[in-house]
Amino acid sequence: MIHVGHAEDAPAFPESAKSALANQQLRANVRRATDVIRAKRALVVGETNDWQALRESGRQIKAHVMRHLDEYLVRFEEQCTRAGGHVHWARDADEANRIIVSLIQDHGEHEVIKVKTMTSDETRLNDALEAAGITPFETDLADLIIQLGRDRPSHIVVPALHRNRAEIRALFQKTMGLGTLGPEPEDLAGAARQFLREKFLRVKVGFSGANFAIAETGSICVVESEGNGRMCVTLPKMLITLVGIEKVVPSLADLEVFLQLLPRSATGERMNPYNSIWTGTRGADGPEEFHVVLLDNGRTRVLEDAEARETLHCIRCAACLNACPVYRQTGGHAYGSIYSGPIGAILTPQLQGMEHSTTLPYASSLCGACYEVCPVKINIPEILIHLRRRIVEEDGPRLEGLAMRAAALAFSGGGWLGLAQRLGRLAQRPFAEGHSIPSLPGPGAGWTDTRDLPAMPAQSFRQWWASRKPRGSA
C-alpha cells in the first residue's frame, strides 16, 4: 500500500488549521523560526550573481531527468551494483519497509541508527521496524526530538521547528533522565551528543535517505549540518539507503548546480557543513554491505500527469514552507502529512491519491511566494490550480458547482450581470447596515464571522455610467 505518513487518515485542512491557530505557542515558534531562516536565505541568495540562471539550470536538469527517468534509474542500478552495492525496487511504502526489515533481520540485528530522511517518515519505516522488534535511533537532533516526544515532523528540513528550546529541554530532562540539564543550545546539543555517541559506536546497521542518486557513478549524496549523517554512513557494518526514484541526477557534475541551490535555499548556508558522497563498498573502509531501496510509492503516478509532473522536481529544501503565509499561521501539522506547506499541498494529494486530500490544494491563497523562492522553479500556484481542477472534475462539491455555473452564465454576457446585481441588492436588504454587512447566514458566514463585508451600493458602476451625461453637455 501507498502511505504518505498518516495522510490517508488526516482530517480536512480547515479543521486542523483551526486547532493550530488556537495554539499561540506553536504559532510564535513557527513565526520566529521561519523568520530566521528566511532572513538567512535572503542574505546568501542575494550575494550570488547568477541565482536565476542557477534556478533555471536546476529546473532543466530535473525536467530532463523526468523525461528519461527509466534510463537513469537503470543506469544508476548498473553502476551501483558494479561498485558493490545491492539495488532493490519498491513499488510502495509497505514493500520498501518489508525489504528493509528483512535485510536487518537477515543479519540478526535489532537496532539501526538513522540519518534524517523524510522518505522513511513517508513510508512509516519506524513503525514497521518497531513492529518487527527492531529499534530505530534517530540521530539528527530535530528527528531525535520528534522521536523522543512521540511527535510528528512539522517541517521538511527542521522537523521540530514547532518546538522551542524550553520545550526541548523539558523533553530531554524527562526522556534522558537529566535532572540538571542547562538551558543553553550548547547544553541541549551536548546532551544529545552524549545520548547518541554510544549508539554510533555500537549499532551495526546504518540507514539513510538520499538528497541525490548519481546515475553516472551509482553514488549517493547526503548533505547535513550535524555530522551525525557522516557517522551513520561510515561507522556501521551495513548501510541501507532509501531513495525516492525522482532523486536521481545524471552525473556528478550536476551537483555543481544543486549543491549551490540546496543549502542556500534550505538553511541559508553557502554550503552544507557535511557533504557525503559514497559509491558502493570499499572493503573495510566504511560499511562492508550497502543496499539501496528505490521507492516509487505514487511517484510514477505523479509522472503521468504532464501538468503536475514538476512536483517531482522538488529537492526538499522547504524554502516554500518558510515563505508561505499560510504555513506561517498554521505550522506543518495542519497539513496532515509529513510533507507540509505549499509543496506538501501538491505532493501529498498526488502521492496518496486525490480522494484523501481534497482540501490541501485549497490550502493556499495563491500568493506566489512559494514559486518565487523555489530553487528549481516549481510553479506551485499553477499546480495547485490544476489539482483544484482535477478535484472539481472528478467530484466537485455539488452546491458550489451549481453556484459557479450560475455565476459563469451571468458573466457570459446577455445582460445577466446587471440583473444579478439588482437581485443582489434586494437580497442584501435584511443584512446591510449602512455601507457594510456585519453578518450573513449560510456560507456567507465564513466571511462575516470575522470580517465585515461591504454592502452593494445603491448604484453599480455600469448604472452610474449609463446615467452619466455625455461629456461637454453638462
Next chain:
Amino acid sequence: MLISLFIGCYNDTLFPETGKAVVTVLERLGHEVEFRDAQTCCGQMHYNTGYAAEALPVLRHFVKTFADAAVICVPSASCVAMMRDHYPKMAAETGDETLITAVDALLPRIFEFSELLIDKLGVEDVGASYPHRVTLHTSCHSLRSLHLGDRPVRLLHAVRGLQLTELAGQDQCCGFGGTFAVKNAEVSTAMAMDKVQAIVDTGAEVCTAADNSCLMQINGVLARTAPDRRCLHLAEILASTDAPATR
C-alpha cells in the same frame, strides 16, 4: 487617447467609486474614456477555484467584448494577472486558432491602472491632492505577477499633501485569495490580522492598493479592530483634489 475601461465584476458591483475615480483621472489628463456595457468579469474566481470549464466562456466573452479596443485600462492588478498568466494557456487548451490569435493580440493592449499612467501615458503627477498619511499594500499579483515595482509609489509621491509611510512585511499576503477567504476563513483572517497590525503600526489613516479585493479583506478586519483607519483604492487617491490642510 481613447481608453476603454474594464472595471471588473466586483468593482462594478461593490466599488463603483473606484471606476468613477479612474474616469476622473483619465479625463483630467485629457483622455476619452469609453465603457463597453457588455463587459462582465475576467473569470479568475472560476479558474482559480478549479472551474476552468466555466471560466472559458467568460474569457471568450471578454475577448469578444474588447477585440477592437486599442487601449484597455483595468484598475485591478489581480484581473490583469489572471489575463496574462492564464488566458494564453486557456486559449491554447481549446485548440481554437482564432481564439489563440485573438488573446495574443489583445494582451499587449491591456494595462493595469498604474501601468497605464506610467508606461503608456508617461505621467507620474496626475494633479491630485490628498493631505493624509497613507500606506501602500503591495498586493501579491501586483508584486509577483505584474511586477509593478515602484509605479504606485511614484504616483503617490507626486500627490500633494500626501505623506507615504512604509508598510512592514510588504511581501506578505493579506489572506484574501478569492474563495480561499471563505474555504479557509480562519487562516485567511489570521493573515489579515497580521496585515492590519502592520498597517496600524505605520500610523497611517489610509491603506491603499492597486486591488480592491485585498482592500475588501483588510477593510473587513479594520472595520472591527481599528475603525479609525480605512482602505481606499489607488485610483481614488489619485482622483482626489482635497485642499491640503492649512496650518
